[in-house]
Amino acid sequence: MKKTTLTLISLFAISMFVVSCGGGGQQNAEQQTVQATGPYSDLPADIQAMMPRGEEIYKTKCTVCHQTTGLGIESVFPPLAKADYLIADKVRAVAQTLNGSKIEMIVNGKKYTQEMIPQVDTKEDAVAVINYVLNNLGNKDGFVTLSEVANVEIKPRPAPAPAK
Numbered sequence: 001m002k003k004t005t006l007t008l009i010s011l012f013a014i015s016m017f018v019v020s021c022g023g024g025g026q027q028n029a030e031q032q033t034v035q036a037t038g039p040y041s042d043l044p045a046d047i048q049a050m051m052p053r054g055e056e057i058y059k060t061k062c063t064v065c066h067q068t069t070g071l072g073i074e075s076v077f078p079p080l081a082k083a084d085y086l087i088a089d090k091v092r093a094v095a096q097t098l099n100g101s102k103i104e105m106i107v108n109g110k111k112y113t114q115e116m117i118p119q120v121d122t123k124e125d126a127v128a129v130i131n132y133v134l135n136n137l138g139n140k141d142g143f144v145t146l147s148e149v150a151n152v153e154i155k156p157r158p159a160p161a162p163a164k
Protein backbone atom coordinates (compact mmCIF):
# COMPACT_ATOMS: atom_id res chain seq x y z
CA MET A 1 0.00 0.00 0.00
CA LYS A 2 2.75 2.42 0.98
CA LYS A 3 4.69 1.47 -2.11
CA THR A 4 1.69 2.15 -4.36
CA THR A 5 1.31 5.62 -2.87
CA LEU A 6 4.97 6.36 -3.51
CA THR A 7 4.69 5.13 -7.09
CA LEU A 8 1.64 7.34 -7.63
CA ILE A 9 3.46 10.35 -6.23
CA SER A 10 6.48 9.83 -8.44
CA LEU A 11 4.29 9.27 -11.49
CA PHE A 12 2.57 12.56 -10.70
CA ALA A 13 5.93 14.28 -10.28
CA ILE A 14 7.18 12.94 -13.60
CA SER A 15 4.06 14.03 -15.44
CA MET A 16 4.29 17.53 -13.96
CA PHE A 17 7.89 17.68 -15.11
CA VAL A 18 6.94 16.66 -18.63
CA VAL A 19 4.10 19.20 -18.71
CA SER A 20 6.26 22.06 -17.48
CA CYS A 21 9.11 21.30 -19.88
CA GLY A 22 6.94 20.66 -22.92
CA GLY A 23 5.05 23.94 -22.95
CA GLY A 24 5.82 27.15 -24.86
CA GLY A 25 8.80 27.04 -27.20
CA GLN A 26 9.12 30.78 -26.93
CA GLN A 27 9.51 30.63 -23.17
CA ASN A 28 12.25 28.02 -23.52
CA ALA A 29 14.13 30.18 -26.00
CA GLU A 30 14.05 33.06 -23.54
CA GLN A 31 15.32 30.89 -20.74
CA GLN A 32 18.29 29.95 -22.84
CA THR A 33 19.42 33.52 -23.32
CA VAL A 34 18.51 35.05 -19.95
CA GLN A 35 19.59 32.88 -17.05
CA ALA A 36 18.23 33.91 -13.68
CA THR A 37 20.86 31.82 -11.95
CA GLY A 38 24.14 30.29 -12.99
CA PRO A 39 27.62 31.50 -13.75
CA TYR A 40 26.53 34.26 -16.13
CA SER A 41 23.41 35.52 -14.34
CA ASP A 42 25.09 38.81 -13.41
CA LEU A 43 25.81 39.62 -17.07
CA PRO A 44 23.52 41.45 -19.54
CA ALA A 45 21.31 39.19 -21.65
CA ASP A 46 23.16 39.88 -24.91
CA ILE A 47 26.47 38.92 -23.28
CA GLN A 48 24.97 35.75 -21.79
CA ALA A 49 23.63 34.83 -25.22
CA MET A 50 27.13 34.81 -26.78
CA MET A 51 28.68 32.50 -24.18
CA PRO A 52 28.00 29.19 -25.97
CA ARG A 53 29.70 30.55 -29.10
CA GLY A 54 32.59 31.91 -27.02
CA GLU A 55 33.06 28.57 -25.33
CA GLU A 56 33.03 26.73 -28.65
CA ILE A 57 35.69 29.07 -30.07
CA TYR A 58 37.85 28.87 -26.95
CA LYS A 59 37.77 25.09 -26.89
CA THR A 60 38.45 24.65 -30.59
CA LYS A 61 40.92 27.48 -31.26
CA CYS A 62 42.66 28.75 -28.15
CA THR A 63 43.43 25.75 -25.97
CA VAL A 64 46.24 24.49 -28.17
CA CYS A 65 48.39 27.41 -26.98
CA HIS A 66 46.65 28.98 -23.99
CA GLN A 67 45.66 25.50 -22.66
CA THR A 68 42.27 24.33 -21.35
CA THR A 69 43.18 25.90 -18.01
CA GLY A 70 44.03 29.25 -19.63
CA LEU A 71 47.38 29.15 -17.88
CA GLY A 72 49.33 29.07 -21.15
CA ILE A 73 52.95 27.97 -21.17
CA GLU A 74 55.27 30.20 -19.21
CA SER A 75 57.40 32.50 -21.38
CA VAL A 76 55.95 30.98 -24.61
CA PHE A 77 52.14 31.38 -24.59
CA PRO A 78 50.83 33.95 -22.11
CA PRO A 79 48.10 33.07 -19.62
CA LEU A 80 44.48 34.14 -20.11
CA ALA A 81 43.58 32.97 -16.60
CA LYS A 82 44.05 35.73 -14.03
CA ALA A 83 46.15 37.62 -16.57
CA ASP A 84 46.88 41.23 -15.60
CA TYR A 85 47.54 42.18 -19.23
CA LEU A 86 44.16 40.89 -20.42
CA ILE A 87 42.16 42.53 -17.63
CA ALA A 88 43.96 45.85 -18.13
CA ASP A 89 42.46 46.39 -21.61
CA LYS A 90 39.56 44.27 -22.86
CA VAL A 91 39.23 46.13 -26.17
CA ARG A 92 42.92 45.44 -26.86
CA ALA A 93 42.28 41.74 -26.13
CA VAL A 94 39.45 41.70 -28.71
CA ALA A 95 41.70 43.45 -31.25
CA GLN A 96 44.52 40.97 -30.66
CA THR A 97 42.17 38.02 -31.09
CA LEU A 98 40.95 39.52 -34.39
CA ASN A 99 44.24 40.72 -35.84
CA GLY A 100 46.87 38.70 -34.02
CA SER A 101 49.77 40.15 -32.09
CA LYS A 102 53.50 40.32 -32.58
CA ILE A 103 54.90 42.51 -29.85
CA GLU A 104 56.86 42.09 -26.68
CA MET A 105 54.46 41.89 -23.77
CA ILE A 106 54.78 41.33 -20.04
CA VAL A 107 51.97 39.20 -18.63
CA ASN A 108 51.99 38.50 -14.88
CA GLY A 109 55.64 39.46 -14.73
CA LYS A 110 56.85 37.19 -17.58
CA LYS A 111 57.97 38.32 -21.02
CA TYR A 112 56.30 37.00 -24.21
CA THR A 113 57.61 37.61 -27.71
CA GLN A 114 56.10 34.86 -29.91
CA GLU A 115 53.63 35.81 -32.62
CA MET A 116 49.93 34.99 -32.40
CA ILE A 117 48.29 34.98 -35.84
CA PRO A 118 44.70 36.26 -36.29
CA GLN A 119 42.31 33.81 -34.60
CA VAL A 120 38.80 34.82 -35.73
CA ASP A 121 37.34 36.82 -38.61
CA THR A 122 34.50 38.76 -37.05
CA LYS A 123 34.11 41.14 -34.13
CA GLU A 124 31.15 39.04 -32.95
CA ASP A 125 33.40 35.99 -32.59
CA ALA A 126 36.24 37.94 -30.97
CA VAL A 127 33.91 39.58 -28.44
CA ALA A 128 32.22 36.23 -27.69
CA VAL A 129 35.47 34.40 -26.97
CA ILE A 130 36.92 37.23 -24.87
CA ASN A 131 33.70 37.38 -22.83
CA TYR A 132 33.94 33.62 -22.33
CA VAL A 133 37.53 34.00 -21.16
CA LEU A 134 36.64 36.91 -18.83
CA ASN A 135 34.05 34.72 -17.11
CA ASN A 136 35.75 31.32 -17.07
CA LEU A 137 39.20 29.85 -16.38
CA GLY A 138 38.85 31.12 -12.82
CA ASN A 139 38.21 34.67 -14.08
CA LYS A 140 35.29 36.92 -13.11
CA ASP A 141 36.30 40.15 -14.78
CA GLY A 142 33.21 41.68 -16.34
CA PHE A 143 32.61 41.88 -20.06
CA VAL A 144 33.22 43.81 -23.26
CA THR A 145 30.47 44.90 -25.68
CA LEU A 146 30.34 45.04 -29.46
CA SER A 147 29.85 48.81 -29.35
CA GLU A 148 33.03 49.22 -27.29
CA VAL A 149 34.99 47.62 -30.13
CA ALA A 150 33.24 49.62 -32.89
CA ASN A 151 36.49 51.45 -33.69
CA VAL A 152 38.67 48.35 -33.84
CA GLU A 153 39.90 47.88 -37.38
CA ILE A 154 39.85 44.39 -38.90
CA LYS A 155 43.22 44.28 -40.63
CA PRO A 156 43.56 42.54 -43.99
CA ARG A 157 44.32 38.84 -43.51
CA PRO A 158 47.65 37.55 -44.76
CA ALA A 159 47.25 36.30 -48.33
CA PRO A 160 46.71 32.55 -48.51
CA ALA A 161 49.56 30.49 -49.93
CA PRO A 162 49.31 30.34 -53.73
CA ALA A 163 47.69 27.17 -55.06
CA LYS A 164 50.08 24.75 -56.65
Ligand code: HEC
Pocket residue numbers: 057058061062063064065066076077078079080083085086087093094096097101102103104105107112113114115116117119120129130133
Ligand atom coordinates in the same frame (compact mmCIF):
# COMPACT_ATOMS: atom_id res chain seq x y z
C1 HEC B 1 49.35 29.25 -31.93
C2 HEC B 1 49.29 29.69 -30.55
C3 HEC B 1 48.12 30.57 -30.11
C4 HEC B 1 46.76 30.37 -30.30
C5 HEC B 1 46.08 29.25 -31.05
C6 HEC B 1 46.11 31.47 -29.63
N1 HEC B 1 47.02 32.32 -29.08
FE1 HEC B 1 46.63 34.01 -28.02
N2 HEC B 1 48.63 34.36 -27.86
C7 HEC B 1 49.64 33.57 -28.35
C8 HEC B 1 50.92 34.24 -28.19
C9 HEC B 1 52.26 33.70 -28.60
C10 HEC B 1 50.64 35.48 -27.60
C11 HEC B 1 51.65 36.61 -27.32
C12 HEC B 1 51.66 37.51 -28.56
C13 HEC B 1 52.67 38.66 -28.51
O1 HEC B 1 53.65 38.60 -27.78
O2 HEC B 1 52.46 39.64 -29.26
C14 HEC B 1 49.20 35.51 -27.38
C15 HEC B 1 48.53 36.55 -26.75
C16 HEC B 1 47.15 36.61 -26.53
C17 HEC B 1 46.47 37.66 -25.81
C18 HEC B 1 47.11 38.86 -25.13
C19 HEC B 1 47.91 38.40 -23.94
C20 HEC B 1 47.11 38.08 -22.70
O3 HEC B 1 47.59 37.23 -21.92
O4 HEC B 1 46.04 38.68 -22.48
C21 HEC B 1 45.15 37.36 -25.84
C22 HEC B 1 44.01 38.16 -25.24
C23 HEC B 1 45.00 36.13 -26.59
N3 HEC B 1 46.24 35.70 -26.97
C24 HEC B 1 43.78 35.52 -26.85
C25 HEC B 1 43.66 34.38 -27.61
C26 HEC B 1 42.37 33.78 -27.93
C27 HEC B 1 41.04 34.30 -27.44
C28 HEC B 1 42.64 32.69 -28.70
C29 HEC B 1 41.65 31.76 -29.35
C30 HEC B 1 40.61 32.38 -30.19
C31 HEC B 1 44.07 32.61 -28.87
N4 HEC B 1 44.65 33.65 -28.20
C32 HEC B 1 44.73 31.63 -29.59
C33 HEC B 1 49.47 32.33 -28.94
C34 HEC B 1 48.26 31.79 -29.34
